[in-house]
Amino acid sequence: MSDLDALMKALGESGGDKAILANGEIAHLAVSGHKILSMRDVEGLEVEAKEILQGISAKVTVRAGVKIKNPVRLCFGILHKKGTQKIKVDVKLEKDSSAHFIAHCIFPKAEEVKHIMDAVIDIGENAEMKYSETHYHGLYGGIEVIPKAVVKVGKGGRYLADFTLTTGRVGRLNMDYSVEAGENAVTELTARVFGHADDDIKIKEKVVLSGENSKGLIKTRVALEDDAMAEVTGITEGNAAGSRGHVDCMEIVKDRAVAKAIPIVNVTNSLAKVTHEAAIGSVDKRQLETLMAHGLTPEEATDIIVRGVLK
Amino acid sequence: MSVLEIKNLTYIAGEKRILDGLSLLIGASEIHALLGTNGTGKSTLAYLVMGCEGYRPTSGEIIFKGNVINDLKIHERAGLGITMAWQEPVRFEGISVRDYLTLKTKDADPSLYLEMAGLHPELCLHRMVDKALSGGERKRIELASILALNPKLAILDEPDSGIDMLSTQDIINVITAFKKNGSSVLLITHREEIALMADKASQLCRGKIVCSGSPMEVAQYYKARKCLVCDAEVCVYV
C-alpha cells in the first residue's frame, strides 16, 4: 500500500472522508511524517509547501475578497510507532476573504511520536477564518503533541478555532494559542480534551483584546479519568474601550485524576470588561441523579454527561 | 393493590425532623395530589421515594408494588418503573432534546411527547438541554421525557412552577396523558386547578399527612389554611 493509501485508510478509520482528496473543488494538503503526499489549490487559495528536516513548511494564502466555499482539508499523520513531525504554517487571509480549515491529525500507533505545530496566522480586515483540528490517537499514549499558534485578527475580522482530542490516549499535550484581536474583531477558542491513564495535559490560551469593541471567548472542556492530569490556563486581556472577554473552563475529574484551572484576567481600560468562570469537580450530582431516574446506571449516566460536555 | 405505600416514614436531617411518621397510599393509575405550603417537606418526600443520595428513611417503609425499596438506589427504582421530574430540572451541555428523550429508547419518536407537553417538536428536537432553554421550556421537556419513559409511578415535583398561568392547560394535558397510559402520579402542586384533576389528594403539614380525601375537599382545607392536626384552627404550620 502506498503511504497515501495508508494515510487515507487511517483517515477513513477515524471517521474522516477520504473521498475529499479526489474532489477537484476541495483544497487539501496531506502529510505523512515529513512527506507531502498530496495537495491541491483552489481558485483564490494558494498553498506553497515544502519538506524540511523532520517535517514540512507551508504557506497558505487566501486572496482578498475570496470566500472559499468548501472547507480546506488538512491531514497530518504518523502511521509508524516512532517519529517526529514538525508542521510550520504561515496562514494569511487577505482583506474580506473567508475560509474554513478542517485538520485531521492521526497517530494510531504512536509509541514514541512527536507532533509539533507552529502556526502564524494573519487575518486581514473583515476576513474570517474557522479552524477545526481533531486528533485521533492510538491507545498507547506514547505521543507528544505541541501545538502553538500566534494569531492576529485585523479590524472586523473573525477567528474561530476548535481543538478536539477525545479519541484515544492524549499522551502529552502542550498547547499554546495566543490571539490578538483588533477593532471590532471576534475570536473564539474552544478546546475539548479527554485524558486517560497518565496523560498529561497543558492548555494555555490567551486572548488580547487590543482593539475597541473586540470580543473574545475562551471555552475549555476537559474530562479526566484514571491518573490523568490537566492544567488549563486561560488568559484574557481587555485593553480597549468596549472590549468584552469571557473565559469558561469546565473540568470533570474521575478516579485519581488531578485538574487545575488558572484563569488570568487583566483589564487595562476602564471601559473593557472581562469575566471568567471555572468549574472543576466530579460529575454533577443532580445531572447524575436525573439520568439515573431515567433508568441509566451511574456508569452510563457519567458517560453520557462527559460525552455531552466534550461534544 | 396499591402501587406505592408509605408506612410511618420519618426522615431526620441533622437535628431537623422533616418527615414525621408520614403514611400515604397511591393506587394503580391514581393521580394523587400532594398539597402543602413551602418548606413542609414535599420535595424531601419526593427524594425519599426516588432514592436520591443521602435520602434514606430514618424509620418507616417505602413499599412499591409490595416490595420494600428503602435501600434501592435511584436507577434500581427507575428499573422498577419509578421516575421523577425535579422541581428545578438540571441542564446538560451537549445533549440534544432528541437524545434526552431517547436515552433508553433509541428508536422511539419523541415528537408525540413534546407535543403533549405543549412544545413544537420541529422547533426543539435539535436544541440542547442546556442553559439556553427558558425555565418553562426546560420543565416541559422534562415532563415530556418522563412521559416517554411510560413509568408505573411518576413523581412530579411542582410541574406547574415556572410555567405561566396560560399554559396550565399543557400541564393538565400531560397529567391526563399519564393517566391514559395507566401511570400512577404523585403530583406535588400549589395550584388548585391542577390539584382538582387528581383522583385523590393529601395535605402535608409538620411532616405528616394531615388530611386525605377528594381533591375538592382537601383543596378547600388547604385554601382556608386549615389543618386537621391543629383542630381545624388556622394552622400555624401551614
Ligand SMILES: Nc1ncnc2c1ncn2[C@@H]1O[C@H](COP(=O)(O)OP(=O)(O)O)[C@@H](O)[C@H]1O
Ligand atoms: N438535607 C437537609 N438538611 C436540613 N434541612 C433540610 C434538608 N433538606 C431540606 N431541609 C429542610 O426541610 C424542610 C422541607 O424542605 P422541602 O422538602 O424542600 O420543602 P417543600 O418542597 O415542601 O417546599 C425545609 O425547611 C428545608 O429547609
Ligand SMILES: [Mg+2]
Ligand atoms: Mg419543593
